[in-house]
Amino acid sequence: MLSTKFSPMSKEEVDRKWWEIGDFFRRNSLWMLMYCTGCCAIELPPAMTSAYDMERLGMGPMATPRQADVLLVTGYLSLKTLRRLIYTYEQMSEPKYIVGFGSCTINGGIYHDSHAVINQLNKYIPVDVFVAGCMPNTEAVMNGFVDLMDLIKNKKANGWKDYHERYEWYLANQKAALGEVRVHDEFHE
Amino acid sequence: MTVELLILVALASGILAYFVGRLNKVLGAVVTIVASMFIFIMIGYMMQDINAGTTFNYNAVEYMPDFVTFMVTYLGLFFAILVTFIFAMVSFFNPFFVEKYKYPALYSMLYLFSLAGVLGVFLTDNFMVLFFFFEFIVWSGLFLIPLGKNNKAAISYYAFSTAGSFALLYAIFIMFAQTGSYNLHLGLATVSGTTEGTYVLALLAFAAFAKLGAFPLNVWLPRALGKAPDAITAVFSGGLEKLGAFVAVLALVKLAPIGDIAGTLGGLTEATFLFASQYIVATLGAMTIVFGTLMAIRQDDAKKLLAYSSMSNGGYILVALSLGGTLGLSGGLYHIVAHALASAAAFLAIGAVSRVTGTTKMSELGGMIHKMPVTYMVYLIAIISMAGIPPMGGFISKWLIFQAVIDNGLILIAVAVFFGSIGSFLYVFRPLAALFLGQELPQHRDKAKEAPFFMLLPMLILSGLIVFTGVMPNIFLDFINDVIAELGGTGLLLGDYTITGVNGVLQPTLIASVFGVGVLIAFIIFILLKKSKKVGLMDTYTAGNFIYTEELMHYSLDFYAPLERLYEKHINITKDFYKKLENKVVDFGRMIKYFFFTNKPEITVFWIIVLIGFLLWGEL
Amino acid sequence: MIDILLMILTGIGVALFGFVLQTSIAGVNRKVVARVQKRYGPKWYQEFLDIFKLLSKRSVTHGWIFDFGVIMALGGIIGTAMFMPLTSSFMAFDGYDNFFIFVYLIAVGMLGMAMSASGSGNPLASIGVMRALTTMLAYEVPFMIVVLTIIKITGTSSLSEIGLFQQVAGNSWFFIALPIGGIVAVMALMGMLGKKPFETYIAPAEIASGPMVEYGGKQLGMLFIMHEITVFIEVSLFVHLFLGGAENIVLFIVKYFVVYTALNIISSVYGRFKIDQVVLFFYKWPLIMAITQAFIAIYLGWVI
Amino acid sequence: MSAILLIAVPLLAAFISILFKKYAHYILVFVSFASVFALGYMDLGTITVGGFNAPFGIVLILDDYSLIALYIVNTLFFLVAILNCNEFKKVGSIMLVALAGLNGLLLTGDLFNLFVFLEVAGIAAYLITTTNKKPLASFNYLIQGTVGSSLYLLGLILLYAMFGTLNMADMASSIANSGYGAGVTAFPFLLMFIGFGVEAKLLPFNSWTKGILANSNRLTGPMIASVYAAAIGFVFGRLLTNVFVIEDTFLIIVTIILIFSVVAGEAMAYASTKVREILLYSSVAQAALVVVVFMSGFTGWAVYLIIGNAAAKLVLFLITNTATKQLGNDDVETFKGLFVNNKVIGLAFTAVTLSVIGLPMFLGFVTKMNILENMFVSGDYIWPAIILITSVVEGIYFIRLLLNLWYKENDLPEVKFEFVLKYVVVIIAVLIMVFGVYTEPVQDSADNLVAYSYIEGGNL
Incomplete structure (x- = not known):
């Protein structure tokens, strides 16, 4: 017999409900910050324009990290740009997600033996979705976005939480890659 | 208390302030507070008398020459209350600034001397007395301005003021030659409409333009106001500049306008025509607005910027008064009040900043809000009023002036008036953005702290009044209606809370409360949502670059550079x-x-x- | 007391209606623009999703003025919208729908936003504000001159009465009665709404969306709401002033939709002006046209 | 006491002082003080000299007008003398001659006698200016002064040939009765006008002033710019109001000269960067203004204008020259900040300057206002305009000067002013201020003071 009595939800439950509602909005309105350092960036224009029209998914480009929800790392990252990527990532408002493009972000790709390029992006910042390929074609990119939406729906896009929890680990990796001076301005070195 | 006694009190306390100031600089400045407050209150009492319906007029004490007479009229009282109030408010700043000046005792003395001059100018019915005090103010101001360490400013102030007062004098003598007496009302009434009236009107207008710093007699205003001591700047802009407005009222309202265009032209349908003199003054007023606005946009010195804004607002006053009629008059007079309060508050706020930082250059300042939030709020309220945004006093007057302009169908004047109104957003925002907001520059971070209570007090009172004039303007408009009635016009139609213009009804209280409701809703939305994470000012979007120098992240120099580029070559015509x-x-x-x-x-x-x-x- | 409360509640209702209306129409318009660009376009309620998503995020703040400015911006705009008549006879505060209230009360919102943006400490925000204000200086004057003509002709500055004036038999809409002025008003409206080619102050690729550069999360969400209501106010102004007001709410929505969509379609084929080009543009043709129109209408009495 | 003593005693003292060279300056101080003192015991009236009755003999006239003039000139002379007696001991005798000449100028009622005193005073002045140590300037002064007095004499000869009289009053009535048009007397009058114009510093004839006053010292500056200027002003006033008939072409010429003097004087002062030059060009304009006021017939106010100017120039030149001597030159740049450490002197200087400009609370204001008022009442709208416009220029350069002298931060010039000087300038400044506020006596006396009226037969 179902109880007709109103049972107040616990605070956690309320928060969870709100979070689910929030997730609905978030996955349907993913605003991207495109960190176009590598060649994979060339896949974004067809994805945005009339060929694939990512606006269907509610996605759109944004100008600054403050406004964006998802950071697109499109290809290889040199050490210099890594610093800036981390800075940019830390400026984004939570919840925030990262999509890594191409093999360069997964294992260094064709630059795997370069002294100036990092090989594995998710050692430094938490990547939620990788889009494999060198470079991935546009369908793959779109697929990656849909995957991200699914992850958000299933509450599995938790990279930003992971960054909080394992910050020491990330920090250690960042330091190892960048040297003791983690971030510094070339004007002031 | 009679007028001449008040003037004597002002003069005597000026001398007292000098001697006390010789003993102790600050104490001398305190005398100015006491004396100007006293005089303001006494003038306030005078208002009660006049409300009983007596315009009193009397000869002063016997040993003075016969022509020394004083008269309390609504018009004079209107200006006197306003200006003495500004003096009283600004005087609170004196003790905090006086030590910086070269001749502190002199400063206190001349401050009160100017106040005495103000009383003399506004509360007399005799032109000679008026002129005497007019010049008296000039020379007391003359030695006040260079205390801010710039002689040039004082000289151009003197040059233009004297040119103005000599024009006034010439007009006075023309009237004297006609009537054989120096009586103000008689003189103006006699020449009104005659050939002499034309000259008198032109000369008085010249005097008014010179005192208001209107185009093309504008050069002194920014110099003097930009360089004068901070407190004096506030007095000048809020108070002494209004002498020009007073003369403008005499010239434009008490004298019949000249040059009947409608009579000579006729024919064109549905168009109402003003008189030629009204067009000329309105056009010059309009040019003042445009010119002041364009110049204000360019300034780097916050005080100079506000000085140009004073000039532009003087243009509004001129436009409104020249159009005349119920709307023009009440708009002009109300604008005098609104601008006096707003500019005094704004200048005081800038003065408070310059006290702790030692500069008013916007390119050298930034982020003062973090140390001086109250000063910031005062400035904010002042500029909202200056830009004519409800719910502050400036909106009411601009609304009235706009209606007057529209009602007369003055298209080109309207262009200037609207331009000035929008342009004022631009320039008043600059100090806000560059001086108070933006990055907190390291050189002022440690020194800067909020102004002491006695400096905040007058600023807060002024702010309160600015809001009050915007929310409950009818109290002031009632008095202005009396003034207009005395000048022979019809006052505005006022309801309990409403003002009826020619093409619409305004209820300022409603606007204010609706605005309040809006803010409340926004606040509720804001507070219900997740709390934000506080980050530093330097943690901003830099396209990934690391920048540690605050100056690099502070956009304050050449703020409107793209706009300035369009006109900078043509702007210096008067100066040149x-x-x-x-x-x-x-x-x-x-x-x-x-x-x-x-x-x-x-x-x-x-x-x-x-x-x-x-x-x-x-x-x- | 009760009726004042009722009025205020109605006002809030109007603002809410304006928000919902504009946000929906904006969503539809994104589809329209997408079709112009041969795309499919987002869902019609995408704008709502965006706004609520923003409100759900955890944002950063740069100090109290950053937040205060946002509140003032949204509050000012809500306050302004509360005065807006929906049809020529329905409004929250009967008789107080003065044109100048809209023009100036809207400025409180703008000022709040500008203040908050500058308070963020980001120079790009200040540059954006500078551009926004400069643009405002450009479009506002020609627009005001056209409105001056209308007020002079109708003898009232009340929006609803101007609307009613146009509905009287024999009077045509001012868009037709003052054709030159109508064109000016359209241009000015594009400037007001920040549509291309006058979107210089947003310029995402150039100054990183200008004033909004530092906003994220709830502040940005509130600014979006503010933006939607602002657009509602501005387009409604146009409807009331130039398109004969509205006899009923349906007509209002239709006119509103037509105006907004038309503007979007026009803007979607344009590039972007530089800021000084904006100023020069508005002070050249629109101003001359507006003055000409005002002169013809006021002094010669030629009103169609 | 007879007014003739005012001439005789200084002259006599001058000769005595040659015998007691060491004590010449004491004699000077004593005599000049005595003549001020003696003025109180003078009876008004006409004194016939040499037994011949007017209009045949020389008469001295002591009326209200000349009494005031004598008071002013003698007082100023005394002040100048007492301040400089120690420094310029050598010129004591000459100063006494100058005093005699000046008193004679003011007293005489005879046109030829006037020439004599003009020469006496003039020669004394040339000699006094030699203390400037600028011989060329003094020489120029000498030449121009002599040319001027010769022209005066020439004009007088013509008049004498026409009317056969030298007595002023008689001359005036003869001209009035003769029925000649103004054209006839214009030429002699112009010559006389030019002759006085040289001494009175009217513009085209005054190139000596620059050499003399711009290089003046504490004696010559006040002496020429204040004492002599006042005396010449008074005498010129007497001639203008009583003798000269200014009409037609002559009027045009005079008006042009005066306008030119006023305008150019102020412009030159504006263009100057040396303190003494500013003062001297300003006094050029002021002198012309005095003539204008006399010509317009406002004798009383012209007198006050002279008084104000003479007092002011005394103070200004005293202070300036004292400072110049100590600082080496008189550039405004050098003078900057002079008053920061000399506040009392500064206040006096300021008060006096403000009075010259005509700002309220000072005597100059009262004078200027009344002159303008009278001009307007008499229907003259042009001169007030010129006066007002030039006043603006005048105000600007004086205020610029004042502010420069008052406001400077560091590196202040070191100048010491002695006690007596301070005393003198402060008293003058206070008087100027007192009468600027308490205007009743000034107003009354000025309204009463008209130039003397004629009595048939040359007695006045």
């Missing part, structure tokens, strides 16, 4: 004109020296022969 005029005088002097003052006596003999030859021309 006067510069050239000055050069011409110098050249002329040098030429005469060269021709006549040689070490050769034969030259003298030559000129003598020339003269004799001239006399005997034709006879020989």
Whole structure:
């Protein structure tokens, strides 16, 4: 017999409900910050324009990290740009997600033996979705976005939480890659 | 208390302030507070008397020459209350600033002397007395301005003010030659509409323009206000500049306008025509607005910027008064109130900043809000009023002025008026953005702290009044209606809370409360949502670059550069004109020296022969 | 007391209606623009999703003025919207729908936003504000001159009465009665709404969306709401002033939709002006046209 | 006491002082003080000299007008003398001659006698200016002064030939009765006008002033710019109001000269960067203004204008020359900040300057206002305009000067002013201020003071 009595939800439950509602909005309105350092960036224009029209998914480009929800790392990252990527990532408002493009972000790709390029992006910042390929074609990119939406729906896009929890680990990796001076301005070195 | 007694009190306390100031600088400045507060309160009492319906007029004490008479009229009282109030408020700043000046005791004395002059100008019915005090203010101001360490400013102030007051004097004498008396009302009434009236109108308008710093007599205003001591700037802008408005009222309202265009033109349908003099003054007023606005946009010095804004607002006053009519008059008079309060508050706020930082240059300041939030709020309220945004006083007056302009169908004037109104957003925002907001610069971070209570007090009172004039303007408009009635016009139609203009009804209280409701809703939305994470000012979007220098992240120099570029070549015409005029005088002097003052006596003999030859021309 | 409360509640209702209306129409318009660009376009309620998503995020703040400015911006705009008549006879505060209230009360919102943006400490925000204000200086004057003409002709500055004036038999809409002025008003409206070619102050690729550069999360969400209501106010102004007001709410929505969509379609084929080009543009043709129109209408009495 | 003593005693003292060269300056101080003192015991009236009755003999006239003039000139002379007696001991005798000449100028009622005193005073002045140590300038002064007095004499000869009289009053009535048009007397009058114009510093004839006053010292500056200027002003006033008939072409010439003097004087002062030059060019303009006011017939106010100017120039030149001597030159740049450490002197200087400009609370204001008022009442709208416009220029350069002298931060010039000087300038400044506020006596006396009226037969 179902109880007709109103049972107040616990605070956690309320928060969870709100979070689910929030997730609905978030996955349907993913605003991207495109960190176009590598060649994979060339896949974004067809994805945005009339060929694939990512606006269907509610996605759109944004100008600054403050406004964006998802950071697109499109290809290889040199050490210099890594610093800036981390800075940019830390400026984004939570919840925030990262999509890594191409093999360069997964294992260094064709630059795997370069002294100036990092090989594995998710050692430094938490990547939620990788889009494999060198470079991935546009369908793959779109697929990656849909995957991200699914992850958000299933509450599995938790990279930003992971960054909080394992910050020491990330920090250690960042330091190892960048040297003791983690971030510094070339004007002031 | 009678007027001459008040003036004597002001003068005596000025002298007292001097001697006390010689003993103790700050104490001398405290005397100015006490004295100006006292005078303001006494003038306030006078308002009660006049409300009983007596416009009183009397000869002053016997030992003065006969012509020294004083008269309390609504118009005079209106200005007197306003200006003494500004004096009283600003005087609170004196103790905090006086130590910086070269002659602190002199400062306190001249401050009160100017106040005495103000009383004399506004509360007399005698032109000679008016002129006497007019000039009296000029010379007391003259020595106040260079205390801010700039002689040039004082000289141009003197040049233009005196040119203005001499124009006034000339007009006074024209009237005197007509009537044989210096009576203000009689004189104006006699010449009104006659040929002499034309000259008188032109001369009085000249005087008003010079005092208001209106185009083309504007050069002194930004210099003087930009360089004068901070407190004096507030007094000038909020108070002494209003002398010009007073003269403008005399010229534009008490004298019949000249040049009946409608009579000569006629024919065009549905168009109402003003008189030629009204068009001319309105056009010059409009140019003042545009010019002041454009110049204000360019300034780097916050005080200079506000000075140009004063100029532009003076243009509004001129436009409104020249159009006349119920709306024009009440709009102009209300604008006088609104601008006096707003500019005094704004200048005081800037003064408070300059006290702790030692500069008013916007390019050297930034992020003062973090240390001086109250000052910031005062400035904010002041500029909202200055820009004519509800719910502050400036909106009411601008609304009235707009209606007057629209009702007269003055398209080109309207262009200027609207331009100035929108332009004022631009320039008042600059100090806000560059000086108070933006990055907190390290050089001021440690020194800066909020102004002490006695400096905040007058600023807060002024802010309160600015809001009050915007929310409950009817109290003030009631009094303005009395003034207008005295000037022979019809006052505005006022309801309990409403003001009825010619094409619409305004309820300022409603606007304010609706605005309040809106803010409340927004606040509720804001507070219900997740709390934000606080980050530092330097943690901003830099496209990934690391920047540690605050100056690099502070956009304050050449704020409106793209806009300035469009007109910067053409903006200095008046300045150049006067510069050239000055050069011409110098050249002329040098030429005469060269021709006549040689070490050769034969030259003298030559000129003598020339003269004799001239006399005997034709006879020989 | 009760009726004042009722009025205020109605006002809030109007603002809410304006928000919902504009946000929906904006969503539809994104589809329209997408079709112009041969795309499919987002869902019609995408704008709502965006706004609520923003409100759900955890944002950063740069100090109290950053937040205060946002509140003032949204509050000012809500306050302004509360005065807006929906049809020529329905409004929250009957008789107080003065044109100048809209023009100036809207400025409180703008000022709040500008203040908050500058308070963020980001120079790009200040540059954006500078551009926004400069643009405002450009479009506002020609627009005001056209409105001056209308007020002079109708003898009232009340929006609803101007609307009613146009509905009287024999009077045509001012868009037709003052054709030159109508064109000016359209241009000015594009400037007001920040549509291309006058979107200089947003310029995402150039100054990183200008004033909004530092906003994220709830502040940005509130600014979006503010933006939607602002657009509602501005387009409604146009409807009331130039398109004969509205006899009923349906007509209002239709006119509103037509105006907004038309503007979007026009803007979607344009590039972007530089800021000084904006100023020069508005002070050249629109101003001359507006003055000409005002002169013809006021002094010669030629009103179609 | 007979007014003739005012001439005789200084002259006599001058001769005595030659015998007691060491004590010449004491004699000077004593005599000049005595003559001020003696003025109180003078009876008004006409004194016939040499037994011949007017209009045949020389008469001295002591009326209200000349009494005031004598008071002013003698007082100023005394002040100048007492301040400089120690420094310029050598010129004591000459100063006494100058005093005699000046008193004679003011007293005489005879046109030829006037020439004599003009020469006496003039020669004394040339000699006094030699203390400037600028011989060329003094020489120029000498030449021009002599040319001027010769022209005066020439004009007088013509008049004498026409009317056969030298007595002023008689001359005036003869001209009035003769029925000649203004054209006839214009030529002699012009010559006389030019002759006085040289001494009175009217513009085309005054090139000597630059050499003399711009290089003046504490004696010559006040002496020429204040004492002599006042005396010449008074005498010129007497001639203008009583003798000269200014009409037609002559009027045009005079008006042009005066306008030119006023305008150019102010412009030159504006263009100057040396303190003494500023003062001297300003006094050129002021002298012309005095003539204008006399010509317009406002004798009382012209007198006050002279008084104000003479007092002011005394103070200004005293202070300036004292400072110049100590600082080496008189550039405004050098003078900057002079008053920061000399506040009392500064206040006096300021008060006096403000009075010259005509700002309220000072005597100059009262004078200027009344002159303008009278001009307007008499229907003259042009001169007030010129006066007002030039006043603006005048104000600007004086205020510029004042502000420069008052406001400077550091590196202040070191100048010491002695006690007596301070005393003198402060008293003058205070008087100027007192009468600027308490205007009743000024107003009354000025309204009463008209130039003397004629009595048939040359007695006045």
